[in-house]
Amino acid sequence: MISRRLEEWITERYDTEALRRVLRAKKVPSHPLEASYFTGGLTLFLFIFQFITGMALSLYYVPHSEYAYKSISDIMTKLNMGWFFRSLHHWGAQLAIASLFIHFFTNMLLKSYRKPRELVWVTGFIMIAVLYFFGLSGYFLIWDQRAFTAIRVATGGAGSLPFIGGAIKVFLRGGIDVTQETLTRFYAFHVSILPMISLLIVGLHVLLVQVHGMSVPLSLKDREGKPQPFFPNVFYKDLIIWLSATGILVTLAVIVPVELGVKADPMAPAPENIKPEWYFLFLFQTLKFFPGQIGLFNGETIAITIISLAILFAIFIPFLDRRSSAGKPSPAYTYIGVFYLLYFVVMTIIGFFY
Amino acid sequence: MKLDHSLLTRRTFLNTLFGGWLIAVLSGSVYAFLKFIFPTVGKEPDFVVLNKADFFDIPANTVKIFPWGGKPGFFLKKDDGTQIALKGVCTHMECNISYVPGVKKFYCACHKGWFDDNGRNIEGPPPKPLEMFDIVVAGQKLVIAKKGVQVDLPKA
Numbered sequence: 001m002i003s004r005r006l007e008e009w010i011t012e013r014y015d016t017e018a019l020r021r022v023l024r025a026k027k028v029p030s031h032p033l034e035a036s037y038f039t040g041g042l043t044l045f046l047f048i049f050q051f052i053t054g055m056a057l058s059l060y061y062v063p064h065s066e067y068a069y070k071s072i073s074d075i076m077t078k079l080n081m082g083w084f085f086r087s088l089h090h091w092g093a094q095l096a097i098a099s100l101f102i103h104f105f106t107n108m109l110l111k112s113y114r115k116p117r118e119l120v121w122v123t124g125f126i127m128i129a130v131l132y133f134f135g136l137s138g139y140f141l142i143w144d145q146r147a148f149t150a151i152r153v154a155t156g157g158a159g160s161l162p163f164i165g166g167a168i169k170v171f172l173r174g175g176i177d178v179t180q181e182t183l184t185r186f187y188a189f190h191v192s193i194l195p196m197i198s199l200l201i202v203g204l205h206v207l208l209v210q211v212h213g214m215s216v217p218l219s220l221k222d223r224e225g226k227p228q229p230f231f232p233n234v235f236y237k238d239l240i241i242w243l244s245a246t247g248i249l250v251t252l253a254v255i256v257p258v259e260l261g262v263k264a265d266p267m268a269p270a271p272e273n274i275k276p277e278w279y280f281l282f283l284f285q286t287l288k289f290f291p292g293q294i295g296l297f298n299g300e301t302i303a304i305t306i307i308s309l310a311i312l313f314a315i316f317i318p319f320l321d322r323r324s325s326a327g328k329p330s331p332a333y334t335y336i337g338v339f340y341l342l343y344f345v346v347m348t349i350i351g352f353f354y
Numbered sequence: 355m356k357l358d359h360s361l362l363t364r365r366t367f368l369n370t371l372f373g374g375w376l377i378a379v380l381s382g383s384v385y386a387f388l389k390f391i392f393p394t395v396g397k398e399p400d401f402v403v404l405n406k407a408d409f410f411d412i413p414a415n416t417v418k419i420f421p422w423g424g425k426p427g428f429f430l431k432k433d434d435g436t437q438i439a440l441k442g443v444c445t446h447m448e449c450n451i452s453y454v455p456g457v458k459k460f461y462c463a464c465h466k467g468w469f470d471d472n473g474r475n476i477e478g479p480p481p482k483p484l485e486m487f488d489i490v491v492a493g494q495k496l497v498i499a500k501k502g503v504q505v506d507l508p509k510a
Contacts, residue, residue: 149449149450149464152447152448152449153447153448153449153464156447156448157447167392170392170393170395171391171392171393173393174393175393175395175396176395176396176397176398176423177423177424177425178424179424181393266424266425266426266450267419267421267425267426267450268426268450269442269449269450269451269452269463270444270449270450270451270452270462270463270464271463272463273463274449274463274464287447287465287479288465288479290479291479298481299479299481300446300447300481
Protein backbone atom coordinates (compact mmCIF):
# COMPACT_ATOMS: atom_id res chain seq x y z
CA MET A 1 0.00 0.00 0.00
CA ILE A 2 2.67 2.45 1.02
CA SER A 3 4.96 1.37 -1.78
CA ARG A 4 2.14 1.85 -4.29
CA ARG A 5 1.50 5.38 -3.01
CA LEU A 6 5.21 6.16 -3.07
CA GLU A 7 5.41 4.95 -6.64
CA GLU A 8 2.48 7.16 -7.60
CA TRP A 9 4.03 10.09 -5.81
CA ILE A 10 7.19 9.66 -7.86
CA THR A 11 5.56 8.94 -11.23
CA GLU A 12 3.31 12.00 -10.90
CA ARG A 13 6.42 14.15 -10.65
CA TYR A 14 9.04 12.37 -12.74
CA ASP A 15 8.97 10.55 -16.04
CA THR A 16 10.05 7.16 -14.71
CA GLU A 17 8.81 5.42 -17.82
CA ALA A 18 11.69 6.94 -19.82
CA LEU A 19 14.18 5.57 -17.32
CA ARG A 20 12.61 2.14 -17.45
CA ARG A 21 12.74 2.18 -21.22
CA VAL A 22 16.47 2.94 -21.10
CA LEU A 23 17.09 0.12 -18.62
CA ARG A 24 15.00 -2.33 -20.64
CA ALA A 25 16.78 -1.35 -23.84
CA LYS A 26 20.26 -1.88 -22.35
CA LYS A 27 21.65 -4.96 -24.04
CA VAL A 28 24.99 -6.69 -23.61
CA PRO A 29 26.58 -8.58 -26.52
CA SER A 30 27.02 -12.27 -26.07
CA HIS A 31 30.04 -14.18 -27.33
CA PRO A 32 32.61 -16.72 -26.06
CA LEU A 33 34.64 -14.08 -24.16
CA GLU A 34 31.74 -12.21 -22.59
CA ALA A 35 33.16 -13.03 -19.14
CA SER A 36 35.59 -10.15 -19.68
CA TYR A 37 32.65 -7.75 -19.23
CA PHE A 38 32.39 -8.59 -15.56
CA THR A 39 35.89 -7.44 -14.65
CA GLY A 40 34.90 -3.77 -14.73
CA GLY A 41 31.80 -4.27 -12.61
CA LEU A 42 33.84 -6.22 -10.08
CA THR A 43 36.42 -3.43 -9.85
CA LEU A 44 33.65 -0.87 -9.36
CA PHE A 45 32.06 -2.99 -6.65
CA LEU A 46 35.33 -3.41 -4.76
CA PHE A 47 35.94 0.29 -5.11
CA ILE A 48 32.59 1.12 -3.51
CA PHE A 49 33.42 -1.39 -0.79
CA GLN A 50 36.62 0.57 -0.10
CA PHE A 51 34.67 3.80 0.18
CA ILE A 52 32.40 2.28 2.82
CA THR A 53 35.07 0.61 4.96
CA GLY A 54 37.25 3.70 4.55
CA MET A 55 34.50 6.00 5.82
CA ALA A 56 34.08 3.74 8.84
CA LEU A 57 37.81 3.77 9.62
CA SER A 58 38.04 7.54 9.19
CA LEU A 59 35.74 7.94 12.19
CA TYR A 60 38.61 6.80 14.42
CA TYR A 61 41.89 7.43 12.62
CA VAL A 62 44.04 10.34 13.87
CA PRO A 63 46.31 11.84 11.18
CA HIS A 64 49.13 12.96 13.43
CA SER A 65 52.57 11.41 13.61
CA GLU A 66 52.37 11.03 17.40
CA TYR A 67 48.94 9.41 17.45
CA ALA A 68 48.39 7.80 14.04
CA TYR A 69 50.04 4.52 14.94
CA LYS A 70 48.29 4.37 18.30
CA SER A 71 44.91 5.17 16.78
CA ILE A 72 45.32 2.20 14.46
CA SER A 73 46.39 -0.13 17.23
CA ASP A 74 43.35 1.15 19.16
CA ILE A 75 41.11 0.47 16.19
CA MET A 76 42.47 -3.07 16.09
CA THR A 77 42.40 -3.84 19.80
CA LYS A 78 39.80 -1.66 21.52
CA LEU A 79 36.99 -1.06 19.08
CA ASN A 80 34.19 -3.50 18.36
CA MET A 81 35.17 -5.35 15.18
CA GLY A 82 37.89 -2.79 14.53
CA TRP A 83 40.43 -5.42 13.48
CA PHE A 84 37.86 -6.75 11.03
CA PHE A 85 37.16 -3.42 9.35
CA ARG A 86 40.81 -2.55 9.04
CA SER A 87 41.45 -6.00 7.61
CA LEU A 88 38.54 -5.59 5.18
CA HIS A 89 39.90 -2.25 4.02
CA HIS A 90 43.35 -3.76 3.54
CA TRP A 91 42.18 -6.82 1.64
CA GLY A 92 39.61 -4.79 -0.27
CA ALA A 93 42.45 -2.64 -1.57
CA GLN A 94 44.46 -5.69 -2.62
CA LEU A 95 41.52 -7.23 -4.46
CA ALA A 96 40.47 -3.92 -6.04
CA ILE A 97 43.92 -3.45 -7.50
CA ALA A 98 44.14 -7.08 -8.64
CA SER A 99 40.71 -6.79 -10.23
CA LEU A 100 41.68 -3.51 -11.90
CA PHE A 101 44.75 -5.16 -13.42
CA ILE A 102 42.68 -8.07 -14.72
CA HIS A 103 40.25 -5.54 -16.20
CA PHE A 104 43.12 -3.57 -17.72
CA PHE A 105 45.01 -6.45 -19.30
CA THR A 106 41.83 -8.13 -20.55
CA ASN A 107 40.78 -5.01 -22.41
CA MET A 108 44.28 -4.36 -23.64
CA LEU A 109 44.44 -7.82 -25.22
CA LEU A 110 40.86 -7.72 -26.54
CA LYS A 111 41.63 -4.24 -27.93
CA SER A 112 38.46 -2.76 -26.47
CA TYR A 113 40.26 0.57 -26.58
CA ARG A 114 39.96 0.90 -30.34
CA LYS A 115 37.92 3.64 -31.96
CA PRO A 116 35.50 4.99 -30.73
CA ARG A 117 36.43 4.02 -27.15
CA GLU A 118 39.76 5.83 -26.80
CA LEU A 119 38.56 7.99 -23.93
CA VAL A 120 37.23 4.97 -22.05
CA TRP A 121 40.79 3.67 -22.11
CA VAL A 122 42.30 6.98 -21.05
CA THR A 123 39.88 7.48 -18.13
CA GLY A 124 40.54 3.89 -17.06
CA PHE A 125 44.25 4.49 -17.21
CA ILE A 126 43.93 7.57 -15.04
CA MET A 127 42.11 5.37 -12.53
CA ILE A 128 45.10 3.01 -12.36
CA ALA A 129 47.27 5.96 -11.40
CA VAL A 130 44.66 7.12 -8.89
CA LEU A 131 44.45 3.64 -7.37
CA TYR A 132 48.22 3.42 -7.04
CA PHE A 133 48.25 6.70 -5.27
CA PHE A 134 45.37 5.55 -3.09
CA GLY A 135 47.42 2.50 -2.18
CA LEU A 136 50.57 4.46 -1.46
CA SER A 137 48.88 7.16 0.60
CA GLY A 138 46.78 4.66 2.53
CA TYR A 139 49.83 2.54 3.28
CA PHE A 140 51.63 5.54 4.75
CA LEU A 141 48.78 6.45 7.12
CA ILE A 142 49.70 3.39 9.24
CA TRP A 143 52.91 5.21 10.22
CA ASP A 144 54.87 2.08 10.98
CA GLN A 145 58.54 1.60 10.16
CA ARG A 146 57.95 -0.15 6.84
CA ALA A 147 55.46 2.45 5.68
CA PHE A 148 57.81 5.27 6.65
CA THR A 149 60.74 3.76 4.75
CA ALA A 150 58.55 2.89 1.76
CA ILE A 151 57.25 6.43 1.45
CA ARG A 152 60.72 7.90 1.66
CA VAL A 153 61.85 5.58 -1.13
CA ALA A 154 58.75 6.16 -3.26
CA THR A 155 58.75 9.94 -2.98
CA GLY A 156 62.52 9.94 -3.44
CA GLY A 157 62.03 7.79 -6.54
CA ALA A 158 59.58 10.32 -7.95
CA GLY A 159 62.32 12.86 -7.30
CA SER A 160 64.54 11.01 -9.78
CA LEU A 161 62.32 12.00 -12.69
CA PRO A 162 64.21 14.39 -14.93
CA PHE A 163 63.28 18.12 -14.74
CA ILE A 164 60.02 17.92 -12.75
CA GLY A 165 61.17 15.32 -10.20
CA GLY A 166 62.34 17.78 -7.58
CA ALA A 167 59.06 19.71 -7.59
CA ILE A 168 56.99 16.50 -7.41
CA LYS A 169 59.05 15.24 -4.49
CA VAL A 170 58.64 18.46 -2.50
CA PHE A 171 54.94 18.59 -3.36
CA LEU A 172 54.39 15.02 -2.14
CA ARG A 173 56.48 15.38 1.00
CA GLY A 174 55.30 18.85 1.93
CA GLY A 175 58.94 19.73 2.61
CA ILE A 176 62.40 18.32 2.06
CA ASP A 177 61.83 15.33 4.27
CA VAL A 178 59.15 12.77 5.14
CA THR A 179 57.57 14.24 8.27
CA GLN A 180 54.24 15.18 9.83
CA GLU A 181 53.71 17.48 6.81
CA THR A 182 53.84 14.41 4.60
CA LEU A 183 51.31 12.59 6.76
CA THR A 184 48.92 15.55 6.61
CA ARG A 185 49.23 15.65 2.84
CA PHE A 186 48.81 11.93 2.34
CA TYR A 187 45.79 11.96 4.62
CA ALA A 188 44.26 14.74 2.53
CA PHE A 189 45.01 12.80 -0.66
CA HIS A 190 43.63 9.58 0.72
CA VAL A 191 40.38 10.76 2.26
CA SER A 192 39.47 13.85 0.30
CA ILE A 193 41.31 14.62 -2.93
CA LEU A 194 41.59 11.13 -4.44
CA PRO A 195 38.00 10.09 -3.60
CA MET A 196 36.70 13.24 -5.30
CA ILE A 197 38.86 12.65 -8.37
CA SER A 198 37.76 9.00 -8.47
CA LEU A 199 34.08 9.88 -8.38
CA LEU A 200 34.59 12.17 -11.33
CA ILE A 201 36.77 9.85 -13.41
CA VAL A 202 34.89 6.64 -12.62
CA GLY A 203 31.61 8.45 -13.32
CA LEU A 204 32.91 9.56 -16.69
CA HIS A 205 34.31 6.10 -17.43
CA VAL A 206 31.01 4.36 -16.68
CA LEU A 207 29.03 7.01 -18.54
CA LEU A 208 31.21 6.60 -21.63
CA VAL A 209 30.74 2.83 -21.47
CA GLN A 210 26.96 3.42 -21.46
CA VAL A 211 27.29 5.75 -24.45
CA HIS A 212 29.39 3.33 -26.50
CA GLY A 213 27.97 0.03 -25.30
CA MET A 214 30.21 -2.94 -24.71
CA SER A 215 32.98 -3.61 -27.19
CA VAL A 216 32.96 -6.90 -29.08
CA PRO A 217 36.45 -8.24 -29.88
CA LEU A 218 37.21 -8.01 -33.59
CA SER A 219 37.94 -11.71 -33.97
CA LEU A 220 34.57 -12.64 -32.46
CA LYS A 221 32.39 -10.40 -34.60
CA ASP A 222 31.01 -13.37 -36.55
CA ARG A 223 30.60 -15.59 -33.50
CA GLU A 224 28.27 -13.24 -31.71
CA GLY A 225 25.06 -14.65 -30.28
CA LYS A 226 21.83 -12.90 -29.45
CA PRO A 227 22.46 -9.87 -27.20
CA GLN A 228 21.29 -10.35 -23.63
CA PRO A 229 19.24 -7.81 -21.72
CA PHE A 230 21.27 -6.16 -18.93
CA PHE A 231 18.28 -6.31 -16.56
CA PRO A 232 17.94 -8.87 -15.24
CA ASN A 233 20.19 -11.43 -17.00
CA VAL A 234 23.59 -9.76 -16.88
CA PHE A 235 22.88 -7.84 -13.69
CA TYR A 236 22.16 -11.04 -11.79
CA LYS A 237 25.42 -12.51 -12.99
CA ASP A 238 27.13 -9.34 -11.76
CA LEU A 239 25.46 -9.84 -8.39
CA ILE A 240 26.71 -13.41 -8.19
CA ILE A 241 30.25 -12.22 -8.80
CA TRP A 242 29.96 -9.39 -6.29
CA LEU A 243 28.62 -11.75 -3.67
CA SER A 244 31.46 -14.21 -4.30
CA ALA A 245 33.98 -11.36 -4.07
CA THR A 246 32.48 -10.29 -0.74
CA GLY A 247 32.84 -13.87 0.44
CA ILE A 248 36.49 -14.04 -0.58
CA LEU A 249 37.13 -10.65 0.98
CA VAL A 250 35.57 -11.51 4.33
CA THR A 251 37.35 -14.87 4.38
CA LEU A 252 40.72 -13.27 3.75
CA ALA A 253 40.06 -10.54 6.31
CA VAL A 254 39.24 -13.12 8.96
CA ILE A 255 41.81 -15.80 8.16
CA VAL A 256 44.72 -13.53 7.24
CA PRO A 257 44.13 -10.37 9.32
CA VAL A 258 46.45 -7.51 8.45
CA GLU A 259 49.36 -6.85 10.77
CA LEU A 260 50.77 -3.71 12.30
CA GLY A 261 54.56 -3.28 12.42
CA VAL A 262 56.56 -1.21 14.89
CA LYS A 263 55.93 2.51 15.11
CA ALA A 264 57.95 4.60 12.67
CA ASP A 265 61.16 6.14 13.96
CA PRO A 266 62.78 8.52 11.46
CA MET A 267 66.19 7.76 13.01
CA ALA A 268 65.99 3.95 12.89
CA PRO A 269 67.66 1.95 10.11
CA ALA A 270 65.49 0.57 7.33
CA PRO A 271 64.01 -2.83 8.24
CA GLU A 272 65.71 -5.88 6.75
CA ASN A 273 64.12 -7.47 3.66
CA ILE A 274 61.80 -4.56 3.15
CA LYS A 275 59.54 -4.92 0.16
CA PRO A 276 56.81 -2.69 -1.20
CA GLU A 277 53.22 -3.79 -1.64
CA TRP A 278 52.90 -6.39 -4.40
CA TYR A 279 51.62 -3.95 -7.01
CA PHE A 280 54.83 -1.93 -6.70
CA LEU A 281 57.06 -4.98 -7.00
CA PHE A 282 57.50 -4.79 -10.77
CA LEU A 283 58.78 -1.22 -10.42
CA PHE A 284 60.94 -2.18 -7.44
CA GLN A 285 62.41 -5.12 -9.33
CA THR A 286 63.12 -3.00 -12.41
CA LEU A 287 64.98 -0.50 -10.26
CA LYS A 288 67.00 -3.33 -8.72
CA PHE A 289 68.19 -4.46 -12.14
CA PHE A 290 69.62 -1.05 -12.98
CA PRO A 291 73.08 -0.20 -11.68
CA GLY A 292 73.46 3.00 -9.67
CA GLN A 293 75.48 4.67 -12.37
CA ILE A 294 75.27 4.20 -16.14
CA GLY A 295 78.03 6.13 -17.88
CA LEU A 296 77.56 9.73 -16.87
CA PHE A 297 73.97 9.29 -15.78
CA ASN A 298 72.25 8.25 -12.61
CA GLY A 299 70.92 4.70 -13.14
CA GLU A 300 67.75 5.42 -11.18
CA THR A 301 66.88 8.40 -13.33
CA ILE A 302 67.30 6.29 -16.45
CA ALA A 303 65.21 3.44 -15.02
CA ILE A 304 62.41 5.75 -13.91
CA THR A 305 62.46 7.60 -17.21
CA ILE A 306 62.15 4.34 -19.15
CA ILE A 307 59.28 3.18 -16.92
CA SER A 308 57.51 6.52 -17.32
CA LEU A 309 57.86 6.33 -21.10
CA ALA A 310 56.46 2.79 -21.13
CA ILE A 311 53.47 3.97 -19.10
CA LEU A 312 52.98 6.98 -21.37
CA PHE A 313 53.10 4.71 -24.40
CA ALA A 314 50.38 2.50 -22.89
CA ILE A 315 48.09 5.52 -22.41
CA PHE A 316 48.40 6.38 -26.08
CA ILE A 317 47.92 2.86 -27.45
CA PRO A 318 44.37 3.59 -28.69
CA PHE A 319 45.69 6.47 -30.78
CA LEU A 320 48.70 4.53 -32.07
CA ASP A 321 47.01 1.26 -32.94
CA ARG A 322 45.56 2.37 -36.27
CA ARG A 323 44.92 -1.10 -37.63
CA SER A 324 42.50 -2.25 -34.97
CA SER A 325 40.73 1.13 -35.10
CA ALA A 326 40.18 0.47 -38.79
CA GLY A 327 38.70 -2.92 -37.90
CA LYS A 328 41.71 -4.90 -39.10
CA PRO A 329 43.67 -7.46 -37.06
CA SER A 330 46.63 -5.85 -35.32
CA PRO A 331 49.06 -8.55 -34.20
CA ALA A 332 51.80 -6.02 -33.32
CA TYR A 333 49.67 -4.61 -30.52
CA THR A 334 48.72 -8.07 -29.36
CA TYR A 335 52.44 -8.76 -28.88
CA ILE A 336 52.87 -5.43 -27.11
CA GLY A 337 49.95 -6.30 -24.83
CA VAL A 338 51.39 -9.73 -24.11
CA PHE A 339 54.76 -8.14 -23.41
CA TYR A 340 53.25 -5.70 -20.89
CA LEU A 341 51.33 -8.52 -19.21
CA LEU A 342 54.35 -10.85 -19.05
CA TYR A 343 56.62 -8.09 -17.82
CA PHE A 344 54.20 -7.21 -15.04
CA VAL A 345 53.58 -10.81 -13.98
CA VAL A 346 57.17 -12.05 -14.23
CA MET A 347 58.71 -9.04 -12.48
CA THR A 348 56.07 -9.20 -9.75
CA ILE A 349 56.82 -12.88 -9.15
CA ILE A 350 60.60 -12.35 -9.18
CA GLY A 351 60.16 -9.43 -6.81
CA PHE A 352 58.02 -11.54 -4.53
CA PHE A 353 60.37 -14.48 -4.17
CA TYR A 354 63.78 -13.00 -4.82
CA MET B 355 34.86 61.94 -35.45
CA LYS B 356 32.78 59.08 -36.73
CA LEU B 357 34.41 56.26 -38.69
CA ASP B 358 32.55 54.69 -41.57
CA HIS B 359 34.04 51.33 -40.84
CA SER B 360 35.14 50.21 -37.42
CA LEU B 361 38.33 48.21 -37.13
CA LEU B 362 36.59 45.95 -34.64
CA THR B 363 33.17 44.52 -34.56
CA ARG B 364 31.29 44.96 -31.33
CA ARG B 365 31.43 41.17 -30.82
CA THR B 366 35.22 41.03 -31.23
CA PHE B 367 35.61 43.88 -28.78
CA LEU B 368 33.45 42.20 -26.16
CA ASN B 369 35.04 38.77 -26.67
CA THR B 370 38.51 40.24 -26.27
CA LEU B 371 37.45 42.14 -23.18
CA PHE B 372 35.82 39.17 -21.47
CA GLY B 373 38.47 36.75 -22.68
CA GLY B 374 41.15 39.06 -21.31
CA TRP B 375 39.41 39.28 -17.96
CA LEU B 376 39.07 35.55 -17.82
CA ILE B 377 42.74 34.95 -18.59
CA ALA B 378 43.84 37.61 -16.09
CA VAL B 379 41.65 36.26 -13.30
CA LEU B 380 42.50 32.62 -14.01
CA SER B 381 46.23 33.10 -14.28
CA GLY B 382 46.28 35.09 -11.06
CA SER B 383 44.22 32.46 -9.28
CA VAL B 384 46.23 29.55 -10.61
CA TYR B 385 49.46 31.25 -9.62
CA ALA B 386 48.22 31.90 -6.10
CA PHE B 387 46.88 28.35 -5.84
CA LEU B 388 50.16 26.79 -6.95
CA LYS B 389 52.12 29.02 -4.58
CA PHE B 390 49.90 27.79 -1.77
CA ILE B 391 49.91 24.05 -2.50
CA PHE B 392 53.68 23.86 -2.98
CA PRO B 393 55.16 24.00 0.50
CA THR B 394 57.67 26.52 1.70
CA VAL B 395 60.73 24.31 1.74
CA GLY B 396 63.00 24.34 4.75
CA LYS B 397 66.57 23.16 4.47
CA GLU B 398 68.84 20.72 6.17
CA PRO B 399 70.90 22.15 9.02
CA ASP B 400 74.34 23.57 8.23
CA PHE B 401 75.60 22.22 11.54
CA VAL B 402 74.39 20.73 14.79
CA VAL B 403 75.84 21.37 18.25
CA LEU B 404 76.14 18.34 20.53
CA ASN B 405 77.60 17.51 23.88
CA LYS B 406 81.18 16.33 23.41
CA ALA B 407 81.21 13.91 26.33
CA ASP B 408 78.20 12.00 24.97
CA PHE B 409 80.04 11.13 21.80
CA PHE B 410 83.77 10.99 22.50
CA ASP B 411 83.33 8.42 25.25
CA ILE B 412 81.61 5.74 23.19
CA PRO B 413 83.46 2.42 22.82
CA ALA B 414 85.61 1.86 19.75
CA ASN B 415 83.97 0.40 16.64
CA THR B 416 80.52 1.73 17.57
CA VAL B 417 78.22 4.35 16.20
CA LYS B 418 76.14 6.93 18.02
CA ILE B 419 73.22 8.48 16.21
CA PHE B 420 72.41 12.17 16.41
CA PRO B 421 69.47 13.96 14.75
CA TRP B 422 70.48 15.76 11.57
CA GLY B 423 67.28 17.62 10.74
CA GLY B 424 64.67 14.90 10.32
CA LYS B 425 67.29 12.32 9.41
CA PRO B 426 69.87 10.36 11.38
CA GLY B 427 73.50 11.45 11.54
CA PHE B 428 76.14 8.85 12.45
CA PHE B 429 79.11 9.46 14.68
CA LEU B 430 81.58 6.59 14.29
CA LYS B 431 84.55 5.90 16.52
CA LYS B 432 86.90 3.53 14.71
CA ASP B 433 89.17 0.95 16.29
CA ASP B 434 92.21 3.24 16.03
CA GLY B 435 90.32 5.95 17.91
CA THR B 436 89.73 8.27 14.95
CA GLN B 437 86.24 9.64 14.58
CA ILE B 438 84.13 10.45 11.59
CA ALA B 439 80.63 11.83 11.22
CA LEU B 440 78.36 11.28 8.27
CA LYS B 441 74.74 11.38 7.20
CA GLY B 442 73.14 7.99 7.90
CA VAL B 443 71.07 8.01 4.76
CA CYS B 444 71.79 5.85 1.73
CA THR B 445 72.65 7.77 -1.42
CA HIS B 446 70.57 5.37 -3.51
CA MET B 447 66.99 5.81 -2.37
CA GLU B 448 67.30 7.64 0.95
CA CYS B 449 66.79 4.68 3.28
CA ASN B 450 68.36 4.95 6.72
CA ILE B 451 71.49 2.84 6.91
CA SER B 452 72.97 0.93 9.83
CA TYR B 453 76.54 0.21 10.96
CA VAL B 454 77.61 -3.43 11.02
CA PRO B 455 80.51 -3.62 13.55
CA GLY B 456 81.44 -7.21 12.59
CA VAL B 457 82.60 -6.22 9.11
CA LYS B 458 83.16 -2.50 9.86
CA LYS B 459 80.83 -1.40 7.10
CA PHE B 460 77.63 0.57 6.66
CA TYR B 461 74.69 -1.34 5.28
CA CYS B 462 71.43 -0.30 3.64
CA ALA B 463 68.70 -2.93 3.96
CA CYS B 464 66.44 -1.53 1.23
CA HIS B 465 68.47 -2.65 -1.77
CA LYS B 466 71.47 -4.28 -0.07
CA GLY B 467 73.97 -1.46 -0.51
CA TRP B 468 77.31 -1.44 1.34
CA PHE B 469 79.67 1.39 2.29
CA ASP B 470 83.08 1.02 3.92
CA ASP B 471 83.93 2.75 7.20
CA ASN B 472 84.98 5.85 5.28
CA GLY B 473 81.54 6.08 3.67
CA ARG B 474 82.68 4.92 0.24
CA ASN B 475 80.10 2.95 -1.75
CA ILE B 476 81.66 -0.46 -2.31
CA GLU B 477 78.81 -2.82 -3.19
CA GLY B 478 75.23 -2.76 -4.45
CA PRO B 479 73.30 0.03 -6.10
CA PRO B 480 74.43 3.19 -4.21
CA PRO B 481 75.82 5.60 -6.81
CA LYS B 482 77.75 7.90 -4.47
CA PRO B 483 79.66 7.81 -1.17
CA LEU B 484 77.80 8.79 1.99
CA GLU B 485 77.76 12.49 2.82
CA MET B 486 80.64 13.18 5.23
CA PHE B 487 80.55 15.88 7.88
CA ASP B 488 83.27 17.97 9.53
CA ILE B 489 83.89 17.45 13.24
CA VAL B 490 84.81 20.57 15.20
CA VAL B 491 85.47 20.57 18.93
CA ALA B 492 84.71 23.80 20.78
CA GLY B 493 85.29 23.41 24.52
CA GLN B 494 82.73 20.99 25.86
CA LYS B 495 80.75 21.22 22.66
CA LEU B 496 80.97 19.01 19.64
CA VAL B 497 79.97 20.68 16.40
CA ILE B 498 79.15 18.56 13.39
CA ALA B 499 78.96 20.59 10.22
CA LYS B 500 78.33 20.16 6.54
CA LYS B 501 81.59 20.03 4.59
CA GLY B 502 82.89 23.50 3.95
CA VAL B 503 80.47 25.34 6.22
CA GLN B 504 82.02 28.02 8.44
CA VAL B 505 80.84 27.50 11.99
CA ASP B 506 80.55 30.58 14.22
CA LEU B 507 79.37 29.68 17.69
CA PRO B 508 78.23 32.49 19.96
CA LYS B 509 80.59 32.97 22.91
CA ALA B 510 78.84 31.54 25.92
